[in-house]
Amino acid sequence: MTKTTTEVKVLVVDDEPQIVRALRINLSVHGYEVITAATGADALRAAADEHPDVVLLDLGLPDVDGIEVLAGLRGWTSVPVIVLSARTGSADKVEAFDAGADDYVTKPFGMGELLARLRAAVRRGAAVTSDSVVVTASLSIDLAAKKVIKDGDTVRLTPTEWGILEMLLRNNGKLVGRRDLLREVWGPSHESETQYLRVYMAQLRRKLEVDPSHPKHLLTEAGMGYRFQR
Structure with missing residues (x-):
């Protein structure tokens, strides 16, 4: 059964404070529980400890590339991952999808579109976790x-x-x-x-x-x- 937004935990991985703050405010207003991480290492640790329902992942992290974080996640979890990135090239998108991304949103993005993609990711995640x-x-x-x-x-x-x-x-x-x-x-x-x-x-x-x-x-x-x- 699909969770309501108040039950959905979102891990936001980004090192830009303004973006993190905007996402935290907007997602919280819509009922999501928000966890944040500013580095790849913190992101992997948070994913293991908090078991989010969806991950919003920036590729340009200060310690490791977001693709490495994505590969690390895919080593043990099928949690839906939406990449948020300023990289607009098709090669970057292909690399992200090949590494296991479920969706790819380029910066800057509209909050309405992101929320729609987030809802779709939650539905996909619910189908996967039903066999947990x-x-x-x-x-x-x-x-x-x-x-x-x-x-x-x-x-x-x-x-x-x-x-x-x-x-x-x-x-x-x-x-x-x-x-x-x-x-x-x-x-x-x-x-x-x-x-x-x-x-x-x-x-x-x-x-x-x-x-x-x-x-x-x-x-x-x-x-x-x-x-x-x-």
Whole structure:
């Protein structure tokens, strides 16, 4: 079911104070909850902590290019992303869409048009998140509520364990590379430290698998990475 605007959380990522202020005022007036970030690093952190329903993303950020932020988001979430950018070239738009943008609005923009695009993005996001519960014979995993039930009992996961599981579930059935997991959960400086993954995957299997020594869901692809299989 589509959320009302009072339930919709929007993450605004822009380093221009005037634009952030204008967006905060206008979106708040229309009932949206607004979170802001001025850098790419803050944006990724806010997305992970706050779980926004839509992201409005500027490409010209002071620390990293917005395309990198978009790629980082797409590593673990399908949240709708509307790019807001002064870049008007077709190549810039193609690059953004290839990286996973849902829409592209050039600056300056009219608030009426942006609100219409925002409503459309919320509708698309609602269709995606309706499948946020993954169910197997013994497990029920609710991505939105961050809740795991195994054979009727709640399973408590650490934030790191949840981060790994969530990324695998967002790529349900697909191989997720070790470096991608390490970069997403621990950060870029830990990409080569695969021992972390082995330890945490063993912990997850003990908590989630019926027979941890013969896992059915948390599968290892030797030398490559991991996948979640229903």
